[in-house]
Amino acid sequence: MHHLPLRSIPALPGQIDGTPVDRWDQWRTVPILSHLDPSCANCADPGPSCIAMGYAKQTVRGRQVQLRRWDAHRCPACDEMRIYENRPGRMGRSERVEVLYAPPRTHAPKFTKREPE
């Protein structure tokens, strides 16, 4: 099913910390996990929120190597956005660091029905 969005989705950054982002995947819905509250801390929208993955790649000796990877989280109601970077951490585990934050633009528009005059 495809339907036109009612409003534009805020653009994701073309670069982060001076590193160009080669690709952002399409926004998709975050799966609901029973142990995590999917609601938005800002506007209390029940969720689920949206996620998009971003990648920076570099060609090293003819091979594409992934340099950096981000995941952007957005509330579909208020557009508050946080972008996290997955960085290699200690003991081979990756660390998740918040690198960018975009404040909510507006609360979800509330439409009221208008009667003809």
Ligand SMILES: [Zn+2]
């Ligand atoms: Zn929200």
